[in-house]
Amino acid sequence: MFYAIILVLIANFIAAERPIHEQGSTGLPNEISTVVRACSAWFxxxxxxxxxxxxxxSRGSFCFDGLIDSTGSAALTAALKPVPANRPVLIVVRSQGGGISESLDVSDALAGRDVTVVVHTLCGSGCANSIFLPARRRIILDDAVVAFHGGASLTLAEKFENDREKFLAANPGADFDRLAREWRKKLERDVARQNAMLRNAGVDSDFFAWFDRMADQPISSQSPDCAANPEAEAIVFSESFLSRRRVLISYNGGPRTAEDLRRLNAMRGWGRRSCFWQ
Incomplete structure (x- = not known):
């Protein structure tokens, strides 16, 4: 799954950290650049x-680093709780993503707030879905990557249900029907929360449903870079694609072409695990 792949990506990068923040803070307001420098040193x-x-x-400025699991989600939501709802929030984030429900807990904590998110290095999976999308201002530092692979979807429940025999062969005696019902109910709740997040953020309500349809599209309808890369399990969208989905970028230092993404992937040892969608 993409979740595991992103873990490998960020682990490889941390092992060869380089000071991209000096480039990434160029042209940004001083108050944001100051926080970026502090977060970069901490990272x-x-x-x-x-x-x-x-x-x-500071009272409304934070750095978040790591997986959005129960620990990461609880840490970030706890940090946000004392900040008055009418106070602007700045989050510099470096995250491989995390669980669907845990990431949605973060988006719930951000709902209604004036949030600026600054992506440092990588914001993948649940980070892209539930921290980057809900922000009012979105900043991608130089050579940072925002990587999507879909969100909460009932298709996940259908896939589990269709694997009944395989699951029972590996887990004899398991109450598959009960597990399938619980998994579907959980996904239904998460889809509802996800849809509310998109509405609150002003993002195209079809954003995640598009991923489900994309999997069934003919290669001729896909981005050439993704169509040519069967290994890709994450998509880095162009700024124009995101804009069409009402996801506006305030500062974009990330890859703007397939060639840019290939350069970054090669530089960081990320292989062909992501592709560029124009």
């Missing part, structure tokens, strides 16, 4: 084995 002190954590740089 550099951490390793791939570090637990997800939040560093508070």
């Amino acid at each position: 550099a002190s951490r390793t791939s084995g570090s637990d997800p954590a939040v560093l508070k740089t």
